[in-house]
Amino acid sequence: MAKASIEARGDLRLTRLTKTYGDFTAVDDLTLTIPKGSFFALLGPSGCGKTTTLRMIAGLEEPTAGSIHLGETDITTTKPYQRPINTVFQNYALFPHLTIFENIAFGLRRRGQKDVKEAVDKVLNLVELPHLAERKPTQLSGGQQQRIALARAIVNRPALLLLDEPLGALDLKLRRQMQIELKWIQKEVGLTFVHVTHDQEEAMTMADTIAVMNEGQIEQMGSPAELYDNPETAYVANFLGQSNLIKGIISGNDGDSLIVDLYGQKIALPKNRSHAIDNSTYAGIRPEKFRISLLETPVHGNVLTGGRIEDVSYIGVSTQYQVEMPWGQELMVFEQNDDGVAPFNKGDAVNISWAPTFTFALRGDEDVTAGSEVQPQDIDEE
Amino acid sequence: MSQKIKDATIPTIPLGARIQRWIGRNLIRIYAIFAFTYLFIPVAYTFAFSFNDSGKSNLIWKGFTFGNWQNPCGAPEVCSALGNSIKIGFLATFFSTILGTMIAFAIGRHKFKGRSTSNLLIFLPMATPEIVMGASLLSLFLVFKINPGFWPTVIAHIVFCISFVVVTVKARIASLDPRLEQAAMDLYANEFETFRRVTLPLVAPGIAGAALLAFSLSFDDFIITNFNSGTLTTFPKFIYVSAARGIPAQANVIGSAMFFLALTIVIVGQLVNRRKVR
Numbered sequence: 081m082a083k084a085s086i087e088a089r090g091d092l093r094l095t096r097l098t099k100t101y102g103d104f105t106a107v108d109d110l111t112l113t114i115p116k117g118s119f120f121a122l123l124g125p126s127g128c129g130k131t132t133t134l135r136m137i138a139g140l141e142e143p144t145a146g147s148i149h150l151g152e153t154d155i156t157t158t159k160p161y162q163r164p165i166n167t168v169f170q171n172y173a174l175f176p177h178l179t180i181f182e183n184i185a186f187g188l189r190r191r192g193q194k195d196v197k198e199a200v201d202k203v204l205n206l207v208e209l210p211h212l213a214e215r216k217p218t219q220l221s222g223g224q225q226q227r228i229a230l231a232r233a234i235v236n237r238p239a240l241l242l243l244d245e246p247l248g249a250l251d252l253k254l255r256r257q258m259q260i261e262l263k264w265i266q267k268e269v270g271l272t273f274v275h276v277t278h279d280q281e282e283a284m285t286m287a288d289t290i291a292v293m294n295e296g297q298i299e300q301m302g303s304p305a306e307l308y309d310n311p312e313t314a315y316v317a318n319f320l321g322q323s324n325l326i327k328g329i330i331s332g333n334d335g336d337s338l339i340v341d342l343y344g345q346k347i348a349l350p351k352n353r354s355h356a357i358d359n360s361t362y363a364g365i366r367p368e369k370f371r372i373s374l375l376e377t378p379v380h381g382n383v384l385t386g387g388r389i390e391d392v393s394y395i396g397v398s399t400q401y402q403v404e405m406p407w408g409q410e411l412m413v414f415e416q417n418d419d420g421v422a423p424f425n426k427g428d429a430v431n432i433s434w435a436p437t438f439t440f441a442l443r444g445d446e447d448v449t450a451g452s453e454v455q456p457q458d459i460d461e462e
Numbered sequence: 463m464s465q466k467i468k469d470a471t472i473p474t475i476p477l478g479a480r481i482q483r484w485i486g487r488n489l490i491r492i493y494a495i496f497a498f499t500y501l502f503i504p505v506a507y508t509f510a511f512s513f514n515d516s517g518k519s520n521l522i523w524k525g526f527t528f529g530n531w532q533n534p535c536g537a538p539e540v541c542s543a544l545g546n547s548i549k550i551g552f553l554a555t556f557f558s559t560i561l562g563t564m565i566a567f568a569i570g571r572h573k574f575k576g577r578s579t580s581n582l583l584i585f586l587p588m589a590t591p592e593i594v595m596g597a598s599l600l601s602l603f604l605v606f607k608i609n610p611g612f613w614p615t616v617i618a619h620i621v622f623c624i625s626f627v628v629v630t631v632k633a634r635i636a637s638l639d640p641r642l643e644q645a646a647m648d649l650y651a652n653e654f655e656t657f658r659r660v661t662l663p664l665v666a667p668g669i670a671g672a673a674l675l676a677f678s679l680s681f682d683d684f685i686i687t688n689f690n691s692g693t694l695t696t697f698p699k700f701i702y703v704s705a706a707r708g709i710p711a712q713a714n715v716i717g718s719a720m721f722f723l724a725l726t727i728v729i730v731g732q733l734v735n736r737r738k739v740r
Binding site (some may be wrong): 086137140155159160161166167169171173174175176177186187190192232233236 | 639641645648649650651655663
């Protein structure tokens with residue numbers, strides 16, 4: 081059993097995975113397949129169950145119900161050391177009494193590999209820290225410790241590498257650099273990476289596939305572009321970037337398009353981008369998809385008239401406008417400054433227009449603020 | 463520019479204020495000198511009188527000699543008493559360290575029914591007056607028809623050392639990050655290997671400290687030993703008994719030697735630690 085599980089390879093399949101602590105359900109009936117070789121991110125705020133999921137995959141937490149398969153092998157009840165899975169811990173968890181070399185060699189030695197020098201040197205070169213082999217972990221900076229933690233895991237060439245908020249303790253500049261490096265290393269070694277984070281930018285930069293988690297369940301799963309471009313719920317629309325969500329009624333059909341009535345103004349959107357279940361809906365448009373024009377300028381696509389510019393903030397590459405609509409809602413518009421200075425002023429009466437294909441439609445009974453109160457920088461992960 | 467200003471134009475600080483400032487700056491040093499003098503005068507006295515050419519009573523300075531150091535076992539019984547104390551000390555340390563460490567792991571790492579009660583009960587022997595514990599142990603031994611002597615003394619010492627070991631080791635375990643053990647398990651180390659390669663090495667300084675503490679507690683215990691040792695003479699008992707008719711200078715020699723041995727251990731420990739950090 082132990083022998084078989086440690087050599088398991090293939091896709092990771094979570095089937096109806098559940099974890100409860102007393103009355104609290106941390107992970108709720110989660111079913112998920114992570115393809116071999118992919119860079120997969122579990123994204124969500126603190127307490128959404130992503131870390132618990134990761135710990136169950138690692139074997140550090142026992143599921144209350146459900147199963148975990150790696151390829152064809154059931155690893156649900158196997159011990160952490162019987163799984164071909166390694167973890168990069170949030171605080172790195174390097175062994176303080178061992179040198180960097182021995183830290184990295186730890187996994188190889190436990191598996192009975194006698195000659196570890198070549199493998200350790202190779203992975204130290206990969207993370208570009210070969211000169212630190214004889215140091216102790218406390219003598220290293222945070223960024224160096226992070227790389228050693230990564231090296232200690234990938235040297236074992238596991239079927240699956242788990243990263244628990246791996247960049248959380250680094251400053252912004254170093255984090256950006258490590259994001260690019262992690263992605264590069266993943267391609268280089270060709271392992272399956274499962275990455276847990278509350279930072280949507282981090283997830284979008286690195287992952288091929290993102291699963292947005294909320295209250296122990298997966299809210300939506302897809303490529304970063306799919307999630308951003310066509311969110312299915314208000315939670316996803318607000319958690320990944322910003323969205324303008326406008327209440328409306330689906331009033332008709334026009335070929336492949338739906339006609340939606342937004343406070344008396346009709347707009348169109350592709351049928352396949354609607355997630356509404358009845359007539360009531362929220363039309364969603366990302367702020368950078370909007371175009372502002374003065375009333376007399378002719379425009380194409382969807383148009384909402386009667387706007388008035390309430391606020392202008394110039395931020396270099398773009399200008400952010402707050403536009404108040406006749407029904408009292410303020411819409412957010414990001415305009416690229418490719419023509420120089422922001423051309424509109426506070427108080428201008430304007431139209432807002434956009435291409436119908438950029439519109440998505442959510443269910444009308446959604447909580448439009450879901451996911452938006454959560455500011456990634458405020459989160460202190462459990 | 464500034465050099466052109468005459469000295470007289472710089473206001474001088476009055477003498478009183480300067481004295482005050484000097485005291486303010488140096489008070490802590492003066493206090494430290496007094497405190498250390500107070501602490502070390504008895505040790506210095508013991509050390510100095512180990513060189514006394516004393517004869518029977520070692521109370522009055524009669525002249526300098528190396529004789530006591532050359533022949534530390536010169537006084538009757540002093541070395542057999544020392545030998546007994548060392549034997550009891552080692553045995554008590556060995557067993558109390560093993561038992562205490564196991565208890566510390568149980569309380570520090572596992573949740574079980576009665577854990578907080580056990581935690582509290584562990585403190586009890588430390589809080590009990592020694593005289594009470596010594597007397598109760600003696601009556602207990604007598605109930606079981608065990609005569610006072612070497613082994614009852616060892617058992618009594620193990621009893622009071624365990625609490626100190628548990629407290630010391632538990633503090634070390636509490637400061638240990640559980641994620642290190644999880645990381646070891648994650649890196650293919652089974653429970654035993656994790657304990658041997660990660661947990662034990664990281665808790666070891668705490669265990670070593672606990673062992674040293676247990677040994678010194680056992681070595682100089684008098685009250686409990688006096689109740690339970692019967693005719694056996696330990697080093698503290700020897701000193702107590704000979705105090706009536708004059709402590710031989712050899713006792714000063716052994717006392718000083720013990721002091722310097724302990725000092726050496728501490729200094730070596732510090733040096734090793736410092737090198738490790740570098």
